[in-house]
Amino acid sequence: MKHSLPQPRRRDQRLPVLLAIGLGLCGGLALAGPLSDLLKTDVFKQGHPFINPFSAWIGAGDQDLLVMGTDMGTNTDVMATVRIKDGVTRITQVPRDTYIESPSYGPLKINALYSLGGPKAVKAELASHLGRPISHHILVDLALVRRLGDALGGLEVTVPKRMLYNDYSQKLFIDLQPGPQTLKGKDLEGFLRFRHDEKGDIGRLERQKLAVQALFNQLTRPETIVRLPSLMGLAGKDLKTDLGPMEIGGLITAMAGTHLEIEQLPGVPNYRNGISYWDVTWPAPPSASSDTNTNSRYRFLF
Secondary structure (H helix, E strand, O other), X not given: OOOOOOOOOOOOOHHHHHHHHHHHHHHHHHHHXXXXXXXXXXXXXXXXXXXXXXXXXXXXXXXXXXXXXXXXXXXXEEEEEEEEEOOEEEEEEXXXXXXXXXXXXXXXXXXXXXXXXXXXXXXXXXXHHHOOOEEEEEEEEHHHHHHHHHHOOOEEEEEOOOEEEEEOOOOEEEEEOOEEEEEOHHHHHHHHHOOOOOOHHHHHHHHHHHHHHHHHHHHOOHHHHOOHHHHHOOOHHHEEEOOOHHHHHHHHHHHHOOEEEEEEOOEEEEEEOOEEEEEEOOOOOOOHHHXXXXXXXXXXOO
C-alpha cells in the first residue's frame, strides 16, 4: 500500500504584496511632510548622492504653461496660462470669447483656435499677445475635473448665488443653493459650466477661480502629493499633454511651495457683425533681453 508523501506547506503569496503595500504607505507618509522642501533643495551642494527627478520644473519661471479645458464640443471652454516664479503660482485666465485676428485663420474667438490649429496654434497666438514664451500645454476634459474632485473628496467652495439651469440637449442639470459647501460629481461639473446669468462668460470665470483655488489647496497638500501617481492614473484619454509624468509631478510639487494668484485678462464686451466678443487689453511686452536663451533651460524627462 502506497503512502502519499506529506505535501509541503504552500506559502501565502499575498504576504509579500501586503508587505510591499504597507511599506509603501509608511514611506509615503514619512516623506509627505518634507517632500516639497526636499525637492527645492540643492542636494548636490550638500553632497547627497540624490538626483532630483523633478528638477526640470523646480524654479521654472521664464516660460508659461498653457492649460485648456474642453466641454461637449471641439472648442476650448477654458483657457489659462500658469507661471511659477518667486514663490507665486500665477494663473492668467483668458476669456473664451476673446477676439483675435490670427495670421493663419483670420478674425475669430480664441476658443475656436484649438479646433483649427491644435495646441501649437494656441501657444503661438498667446505667446505673441502676452509677450512671453509658452513652453508646454495640458488639455483637460471637464469630465476629468469631476473625477479628480471626487477622488480628492470634493472641492470646498462658496456657491455665490442660486444656480438653476437644465439643458436636456447636453444632459446638463444644475441645481445649487448659495453658500459654502463641498461639491462633487455632477454638482461640481455644473458649478464649472454654469453661465446663464447676467455676467455670462465673465461670471463663469469668477466661479472657475473659486474652484481652481479649492483644487490648488487640495493638490498641494503633502498627503495629496504622495497620491500623485494614482491621481494621474485617473486621467486616461481625458488628459492630453506634451509633459511627461515626472514633469507633471514636478509641476505640482513646485506649486506646493508657493501661494496662488489668479488674474483675468481685462477687457470690455464688444459686437462685430452681430457677434459678441471680448476685447482684451493685452499686457505691454517685456524687454527683449528677458526672454533670451530661455528655451535651452527646459528639456523633457520622457
